Amino acid sequence: MSVYGPMLDALRGVRWPARRAVGAAPPGAHRSSQKGTAGEFTEYRLYRQGDDPRALDWRLLARSDRAFVRLSDDRALLPTWIVVDGSARMAFPDATSARSDGALSKFAYGRQVAVGLAAVAHASSDPVGVMVLHAGGMQRIPPRTRRGAVQEIARVLEGATAGGAAALAPALVQLPTKARIVLITDCLGDTDVLLKAAAAHRAAGALIECVHVVAAEELTPPTGPFLVNDPQAPHDTRVLSRASRAEYRARFDEFRRDLASRWRATGAGYTEVRTDVPPARAVRAVVMGLALPMGDGAH
Amino acid sequence: MLSFASPWLFGMAVAASLVVAGLHLLSVRRPPPLMLPTARFVPDGDARAVARQARLNDVLLLVLRIAALLATGAALAGARWQGATASQLRMVVADEALRADTVWRDSLTRALAGDDALVDVSFARGVSRDAGAALVAAVRRASDITATHRAISRVDLTVVLPARVASRAGFDAWRSQWPGRVRVMLRGGPVSAADTSAADVSVVGGVRDDIVEAALGRSLADAPRRVRIERVASVTTERTASTIVVSWPTNGAPDGWEAQSVQDTVGALVANGEVLVGPFVRTASPSRVLQARIDSGTAAFAPARVIAWWSDGAPAAVEQTTAGGNGCARSVSVMLPAAGDLLLSNEARGFRRALIAPCDADRVPSSSLVKDGSRSDSLAPATAFRITGSRQNRSDPWWLTPALLAVATMLLLGEWWWRHREGPV
Numbered sequence: 001m002s003v004y005g006p007m008l009d010a011l012r013g014v015r016w017p018a019r020r021a022v023g024a025a026p027p028g029a030h031r032s033s034q035k036g037t038a039g040e041f042t043e044y045r046l047y048r049q050g051d052d053p054r055a056l057d058w059r060l061l062a063r064s065d066r067a068f069v070r071l072s073d074d075r076a077l078l079p080t081w082i083v084v085d086g087s088a089r090m091a092f093p094d095a096t097s098a099r100s101d102g103a104l105s106k107f108a109y110g111r112q113v114a115v116g117l118a119a120v121a122h123a124s125s126d127p128v129g130v131m132v133l134h135a136g137g138m139q140r141i142p143p144r145t146r147r148g149a150v151q152e153i154a155r156v157l158e159g160a161t162a163g164g165a166a167a168l169a170p171a172l173v174q175l176p177t178k179a180r181i182v183l184i185t186d187c188l189g190d191t192d193v194l195l196k197a198a199a200a201h202r203a204a205g206a207l208i209e210c211v212h213v214v215a216a217e218e219l220t221p222p223t224g225p226f227l228v229n230d231p232q233a234p235h236d237t238r239v240l241s242r243a244s245r246a247e248y249r250a251r252f253d254e255f256r257r258d259l260a261s262r263w264r265a266t267g268a269g270y271t272e273v274r275t276d277v278p279p280a281r282a283v284r285a286v287v288m289g290l291a292l293p294m295g296d297g298a299h
Numbered sequence: 300m301l302s303f304a305s306p307w308l309f310g311m312a313v314a315a316s317l318v319v320a321g322l323h324l325l326s327v328r329r330p331p332p333l334m335l336p337t338a339r340f341v342p343d344g345d346a347r348a349v350a351r352q353a354r355l356n357d358v359l360l361l362v363l364r365i366a367a368l369l370a371t372g373a374a375l376a377g378a379r380w381q382g383a384t385a386s387q388l389r390m391v392v393a394d395e396a397l398r399a400d401t402v403w404r405d406s407l408t409r410a411l412a413g414d415d416a417l418v419d420v421s422f423a424r425g426v427s428r429d430a431g432a433a434l435v436a437a438v439r440r441a442s443d444i445t446a447t448h449r450a451i452s453r454v455d456l457t458v459v460l461p462a463r464v465a466s467r468a469g470f471d472a473w474r475s476q477w478p479g480r481v482r483v484m485l486r487g488g489p490v491s492a493a494d495t496s497a498a499d500v501s502v503v504g505g506v507r508d509d510i511v512e513a514a515l516g517r518s519l520a521d522a523p524r525r526v527r528i529e530r531v532a533s534v535t536t537e538r539t540a541s542t543i544v545v546s547w548p549t550n551g552a553p554d555g556w557e558a559q560s561v562q563d564t565v566g567a568l569v570a571n572g573e574v575l576v577g578p579f580v581r582t583a584s585p586s587r588v589l590q591a592r593i594d595s596g597t598a599a600f601a602p603a604r605v606i607a608w609w610s611d612g613a614p615a616a617v618e619q620t621t622a623g624g625n626g627c628a629r630s631v632s633v634m635l636p637a638a639g640d641l642l643l644s645n646e647a648r649g650f651r652r653a654l655i656a657p658c659d660a661d662r663v664p665s666s667s668l669v670k671d672g673s674r675s676d677s678l679a680p681a682t683a684f685r686i687t688g689s690r691q692n693r694s695d696p697w698w699l700t701p702a703l704l705a706v707a708t709m710l711l712l713g714e715w716w717w718r719h720r721e722g723p724v
Contacts, residue, residue, distance in 0.1 A: 089336035106336075188336050218337045226333035228341055238341040239330065251340040 004115050004154060010280035016120045016287045018180065018207060019269065022076045044068040078207070079129070079143040080121040081175050082114045083168065084157065085185035086134030088231040091162035093217045106213045107134075107162035109275045109282075110184040113211060116283035117182055118153045126180075130156060133171055135163025143179070165232045169193040177204035182286070184211045187259055189232075199266040208268035211286055212259065216276040218252070221245070302449035304377030304693065312372020316365040323361045360714060367710035374703035379449055379695040387416045388444055388451045388681065392433045393459035394426035397486055407457075417451065419444060426460060430668055431469020433458040434477055438684065445681040447695060453678040457482040460665040465604060470668055479679025483669045498524045498543075498655050504531030506549060510635055514642035515651060526655045545629040545654055552583035553630035555617070559584055567610035568633065573649030574610075577641045583632040585614050593617065606653040607631070616653065627658035 047056060047067035055069045090107035104112070118128045127143030130153045139156055141149075167190040168183060175181055181201065183194070187210070198208045221228075225241040240248060256272065263270035269289055273282035284290070303309045335341070389411040397403065404420055411418045423436035441454050456477065462485055464470075474481070499522040502512035511528060528545040546553040562582050568575040585593065592603035593614065606629065607616035616631040631654065635642060642651065694700040 092334065092336045094334065186336060188339075215336075218335070221335060222333065225330035226335075227330050228333045228335040228338040230336060230338040231334050232336075233338075236338065238338055239344050240333065240335070240338075240341050241330075244342050244344065248337075248341045251342075252337055255340065 004112065004119075007112060007116050007278075007280045007283070008119050010278075011116055011120055011283055013123075014120050014284060014287055015124050016117070016126075017124075018078050019289065022078050022178075022207075041070055042072045045071050077126055077145075078121075078124075079127045079176070079179040080118070081143065081179050081181045082117055082128065082130045082153070083171060083175070083181060083183050083185075084110055084114050084130065084132040084134075084160075085168055085183070085189065086132050086160050086162045087165055087189055088135075088163050089186055089188050090213070091231065092215055103216065104275055105162065106186050106215050106275060107160075109273075109279060110211070110213050111157045111160075112279035113213070113273065113282050113286070114157060114182075114184055115150065115154045116279055117211075117286060119150045120283060120287055121180075122150050128153065131171055131175070132157060132160045133164075133166035133168065134160040136161065137164075138166065138171060165189070167193065169197040172197045172201060175201070175206075177201055177206045180207040180209065182209040182211060184213060186214065187212050191259065195262055195266060198263070198268055202267045208266070209286060210263045210268055210270045211282075212256070212270065212272040214256070214272055214274050216274055219249070219274070221248070301373075302379045303373070304379065306376060308376035309369075309372045309378075312368050312376070315372070316368045319364050319368065320361060323357060360717060363710050363714040363717065367707045367714065370703045370707035370710065374694070374700045374707065377694050378699050378703060379447075380699060386450055386452045387413070387678070388441065388448070388454045389413075389416045389418045389457070390437060390441060390444070390454060391418070391420040391457045391459060392426075392437045392440070393420070393422050393486070394433070394461055395422045395424045396427065396461070397459060398422045400486075403486070407459075411455075411457070416455075417444070417448060426458075426464070428465040429469035430458065430460050430464050430467060430483075430665065431471070431473040433460065434470060434473035434481070438473075438476060441679070441681075442684040445684045451681045454479065454681055454684065455482070455678050456480070457484055459484045459486050460668065461486060462666075463659060463664055464668075467668060477679060478683045479677055483665065485665050485669075496523055498522055498526045498657075500526045500528065500655050502528045502530060504529055504549075506530070508638075509549075510637075510639065510642050511547065514647070515655060524657060528654070543627055543629065543655075543658065545631060547631035547633070547654075550634075553632060555586050555589040555619070555630055556583040556632050557586045558582060565609045565611065568607055568615055568650060569610065570607035570616070570653040571649030573646060575641070575644070575646045575650050578636065579609075580634050581609060581613070581615075581632075582634055585617060589617060589619075592619065607633070607650055616650075618658065620658070629654065 044057065044060070045068065047069050051069050055071075057068050057070050060066070060068050084107075086107055090110065091105050093103055093105060114130065118130065121128045122145070125145060127145045128149055129141050129143035131138065131140040139160065141153060141156055144152075168185060169190050172181065172183070172194065183198070185194075187194075198210070202208050221240055223242070225239060227237050228240045229235075229237055238244075260270050260272065269286075271282075271286045271289070273285065391407060391411070393404075408418050408420060419440065421436060421440050423432050425432035437456050437458065441456075445451050445454065456479070458481055460483060497517070497519055499519040500515050500517045502509060502516045505512050505528075509530060511530065515526075515528060525542045526545060527542055528547055530547060530549045552558045559582055562580050565579045565581045566576060568577070568579060589603060593605060595602065603617050603619040605614040605616070606618045607614075609615050615633055616629060618627050618629045620627050641647060694703075
């Protein structure tokens with residue numbers, strides 16, 4: 001946890017409220033769509049047959065001879081699933097590459113954001129779980145509220161290595177709909193299928209958050225002609241030259257703009273984070289639903 | 300100054316270097332690979348890049364490659380390094396007899412020396428017999444020197460001849476082979492005018508009705524020159540400058556000749572360019588001593604020269620200069636028939652004249668060659684003497700070719716090392 005210590009210190013006191021009322025759930029910190037009798041008073045309602053007599057306001061009945069029931073909003077827990085994309089594309093830039101300048105890879109950055117979000121959710125007493133799809137397959141920890149849940153999540157993420165080409169959509173389908181699901185991905189995989197699955201989950205009541213991780217080196221690739229290959233499509237070789245850089249950037253920007261609008265159209269939250277932004281700041285942006293400044297990028 | 304035995308080979312190396320330089324500027328090379336997850340946004344295109352702008356390490360590779368090519372070309376072309384840059388060869392060819400005369404040689408060398416000239420003095424045998432020997436030696440010497448000194452462009456030839464030479468036929472024949480001016484210098488005293496006076500010819504010791512006496516005998520009391528023909532062996536004790544003794548014994552061999560164990564017949568006798576055909580029997584030939592004097596020419600202590608030849612080239616009559624150098628004696632080994640007019644015929648005129656002529660009468664004054672030698676005003680071009688061939692393709696100094704090849708090998712190794720250090724291009 002020492003790696004995440006400074007970031008967790010920076011996130012101390014940050015809360016992550018649900019963007020809308022959650023459904024029936026054990027009492028928690030989030031506003032529930034259910035009305036109950038316990039908790040903070042909200043309004044009176046005329047007694048109807050079948051109401052719990054214990055909910056009657058007896059004093060009001062005595063004064064006005066009318067039977068009213070005291071109502072109050074429910075507070076509910078929100079289980080949070082953090083899904084981390086550990087495909088081969090997330091291993092960029094390679095830490096061993098001379099051109100990386102020691103920058104974090106997208107996977108390492110996403111790992112930090114995931115731990116930060118888990119810590120924030122856990123601080124709200126929400127159960128937090130994680131699912132990571134990486135070179136070794138898929139690992140998942142179901143949402144838990146107990147102490148040490150964040151450390152457990154961090155250990156699982158630390159043990160994962162980016163690689164392979166596992167799709168996120170099938171993993172998303174497996175997750176419950178009564179939960180907040182955070183997808184930390186570079187959106188370069190099965191984006192179309194993932195958007196459809198996210199829309200279906202959203203319609204079923206899930207809260208979907210997409211954290212789009214963009215490497216700074218993807219926005220400004222190194223100068224000079226290079227033969228570029230997609231790690232997951234090594235046979236598709238293209239030349240990134242001075243002449244083609246501008247068109248590459250224009251296409252990438254267009255892709256990100258289009259992606260942002262499509263995610264938001266599904267009712268999901270969408271935040272683009274760049275790997276050269278401190279992870280704590282990215283976590284705050286996700287939690288608060290703010291857009292980070294991205295230069296001449298999508299935002 | 301660097302020159303080449305085969306400049307076209309070096310020219311090919313230069314052309315190859317230009318091609319390499321062009322390829323460096325126009326080479327198609329693969330850029331380094333880069334894993335980029337967003338590669339799908341890079342426009343499609345030819346997966347090659349043409350680099351027309353050379354980078355610094357490319358320039359170094361180019362320099363290494365061109366240097367290796369030029370070094371190899373220079374080695375194969377027979378590179379020659381000349382410290383001296385003389386453009387003119389002043390060559391002197393003299394008779395071998397003048398080799399000991401250092402005073403003459405030094406003064407001539409000083410006179411010919413110049414900033415832009417290389418002076419070479421050489422000696423040749425047989426120049427006194429025929430001046431053509433000097434030209435032959437000059438052509439050979441000029442070929443050697445011009446092949447070694449590539450900077451030489453002109454050759455100035457000076458031939459030093461004795462006052463008289465036995466023949467000028469060789470000089471006339473070889474003169475056309477020298478493509479320039481030939482300066483003829485005479486070494487020796489002035490040549491006296493040819494003695495055309497009649498001689499008092501006496502024949503002693505002959506048999507009765509000797510054919511020799513009939514053909515040659517003439518008594519002129521006031522003649523300045525006397526010829527004494529002795530038909531017996533060694534009767535003369537008197538030898539004066541004005542008397543030419545001709546030893547022509549009737550039988551046996553004259554002094555200096557050796558009788559042959561087996562006599563053979565010879566069909567003709569040649570003297571003064573005229574051929575006398577007859578039933579001659581050869582009974583003697585020159586002794587070793589006499590033959591050595593004949594072969595040595597004027598270098599001998601008592602020079603001898605042939606004045607009549609058999610048809611097969613063997614000497615038939617020889618003239619020897621007397622020890623004092625002011626007279627001569629002749630010996631004839633020709634057995635004549637006992638009777639007949641063979642010696643009186645017109646065909647025998649040349650032989651008769653050779654026997655009674657003044658000493659050295661048939662030698663050619665070298666002064667007659669002076670005009671023929673300078674019939675061309677220009678100096679001979681050095682290219683006329685340079686020949687191409689495997690022998691001429693050697694480098695100078697000899698180690699220049701292996702040294703250049705070693706340098707080329709090192710440059711190629713350096714190029715290989717640098718290329719692999721840089722990584723695949």
